[in-house]
Amino acid sequence: MSIDELDPEALRVDSDLVxxxxxxxxxxxxxxxxxxxxxxxxxxxxxxxxxxxARVSIEA
Structure with missing residues (x-):
């Protein structure tokens, strides 16, 4: 698949996520x-x- 075939919306960076x-x-x-x-x-x-x-798991 070439970059030209990608959906531009899929490449958009979500400002909230950033x-x-x-x-x-x-x-x-x-x-x-x-x-x-x-x-x-x-x-x-x-x-x-x-x-x-979860903390215990992370520390282990």
Whole structure:
């Protein structure tokens, strides 16, 4: 498949996603563990009740 065959909308960068990535990078610089929790909660759907067990898994 050539680049000419790709849908331009598929290549469009979502400004909200770029902003979220920048914010996560800033948070990671301050507190890497909190950044991991935010990633898990926002992108994986981790609920607060399961956060503790996820932290244990990440640390292991």
């Amino acid at each position: 902003a979220a990535d920048a914010a996560l990078n800033e948070l990671c610089a301050v507190d890497a563990r909190q950044a991991q929790i935010v990633e898990l909660r926002c992108f994986v759907g981790l609920d607060p009740a399961r956060r503790t067990s």
